[in-house]
Amino acid sequence: MPTKIEKDAVTGQDTTGHEWDGIKELNNPLPKWWLYILWATVIWSIGYYFWSSPIPGVEGFQEPARERLEQTMATAREQQSVFLEKIAAAQLEEIRDDPELLNFAMAGGGSAFADNCAPCHGQGGAGAPGFPTLADDAWIWGGTLEAIHETILHGVRTDDIQSRYSEMMAFGDGILDRSQVSDVADYVLSLSGQSVDRDAAARGEVLFEENCVACHAEGGVGDMEQGAPALNNQVWLYGGTKADIEAQIWRPQHGVMPGWVDRLDPETIKMLTVYVHTLGGGQ
């Protein structure tokens, strides 16, 4: 509060009566209209506070945020519906070959992928041990648009009767012994051009032909009909070291992928298919 109002000797101006360490503040009066504007803004802010109430559970006079969001969403959906209708009507190949639809599908599929698929397959289909990489050119159940579509619809090893289903035998259950498994692993490694003990690989080849060819096919090229991965390439689902391969022969692991037919609408699944196909390995 102003205490002693006095005239400043140099300027002849009044002080405000405030003094700090001997320094006196001169009174340069603020215009009154400025003060009024300050009060006007204060009053405005009180009104505005209630108009757009930020308190949870208390509705302001403004249209509630949730309703506005729903309206925005509805408008967006309406704008998208033109494309969605076209996607619903189109074959997968038609979507891929139409630049406009392709763009829309890649954007829509991309966001559906990030929501539903990325937790296992990684952002951009980067993959992880046990979760196939979708951005490479190796496919277990096939990489054509139709094959990918089928896999997304019904999943892998689910209760769905249309599900992709395959299971590798556990050769550790008395079918092969440890040294035989080691030999087979050596042979499998040699299939992808890695240097191994030649004698062991030769023994392994015999065992492979007796036990594995039925699914993994001659030369380990794999069989997408049965979901048997190719073994003659550099892409490994459960790891590519000898120990990894032996473990997989001895007591195999089997991943499960849910089917999305009941959880996503057909258009989204189509867009997902196209998106996955464009990640880099589509056939």
Next chain:
Amino acid sequence: MVDIYGNADAQSRQEQKHESLYQNRVKVYPKKVAGTFRRLKWTVLIVLLGIYYIAPWIRWDRGPNAPDQAFLIDMPHRRAYFLWIEIWPQEIYYLAGILLLGAVGLIFVTSLFGRVWCGYTCPQTVWTDLFMWVERLIEGDRTKRMRFDKAPASSSKLTKKAAKHGVWLIIAALTGGAWIMYFNDAPTVVVNILTGQASLKVYGFFALFTATTYLLAGWAREQVCVYMCPWPRFQSAMFDEDTMIVTYESWRGEPRGKHKKGTSWEGRGHCVDCKQCVAACPTGIDIRDGVQLECIGCALCIDACNEIMGRLDLPRGLISYDTDRNLANKAEGKPLRYRLIRPRTIIYSVLLVVVATVMVWSLATRAQVDINVLHDRNPLFVTLSDGSIRNGYTIKILNMTREEKAYKLAFEGLGYAEMTVVGQEDSASQNIARLTAGSDTVATYRVFMVVPADLVQGEVQDFNFVLTELQSSETVRRGTVFRGP
């Protein structure tokens, strides 16, 4: 009280100061003056307003599918056009350059000639001046206006006031409307506004700019300069003793006092205390109190005082543009010395030249084509079944020309790599892809680079994408990386 010059007594705002912490508005009634600086101010005003109102109507042929307005900021399409220059959002640094030029230029002229910007060219000054002219035309000059304001309400007062505000509002609307034209095709937007077809946004901004012009130039006036504008706050940092400013020669004027014709000037100063300088001042100050924050350097007090000096047959220039140093020199009878070239003006002008050169140079040599390269982050790289490593990139080609252009995309510094462009697999032969980008658009392509397993050089390898425009062979390179395990 009306004095011998036919004017009510003028008090500077300093003298009218209130004693409370808050001050009633000190209403300023600037008097009409005639003289060199007033003429200069009118000239500047007409030129500036002319430019402002005419510029959006200048047409400029940019070919089909492009706006034919010389000055246009096209927000929806994210382009700005200035005559032959076309600015893309990526080039917004030109705006930074222009702001820098403006700031340094302002500091430069201020250090030389004081607040000439404020006095002559500031929009606040220009429009306020125009509004005051209207006011003077309708309500009369200073004394008349003061009496008019005090007079009791009458129908003639009401009519005059209404007329004044009406004209003000018309000018404000024209001003606000012209501002809109810089952001829309001028003829179209004018027709739309007049026929009620413009969008709500356009009307909103129209109303906003009209209201601000009316309030700032009609009502707020010098209050903007005195209370709101930051510029006067640091004028003292730009003035030195060699800056030309509006000054009162107190050595010559003091002691001041009323003068009777025929009496001697012996023992007294030339200032006759007529207060014409105060009456003329649009911010309502007394320049005889010295340099003040409120003085916008408009020199109208010079014109006012010179007229008095002329009438008294005294030399003009009791109030004049001069430097602090010369004021002291004059008082001591020393020769005058003007120093336009001083360390600070040298630094400012060098800065100006450097920034301007860089801008002109980069504008003149800027490419009509550019690429942005984005390396995929997810996944950083992919191992393919034969063991080779693949990286993905998103490439954006910016075609700033008015025609569809064909390009050749190649790369350098990544031997043995194979390049494929998604969707263009056929055109990529020998690692050169032929791509196109439509007129005035950004074309996006996905590009894959594959390097055989045994040739991957460590985790990160630098290389360039090289894009060549086929017609002009204009070439741009963008560095990026190839990542391996």
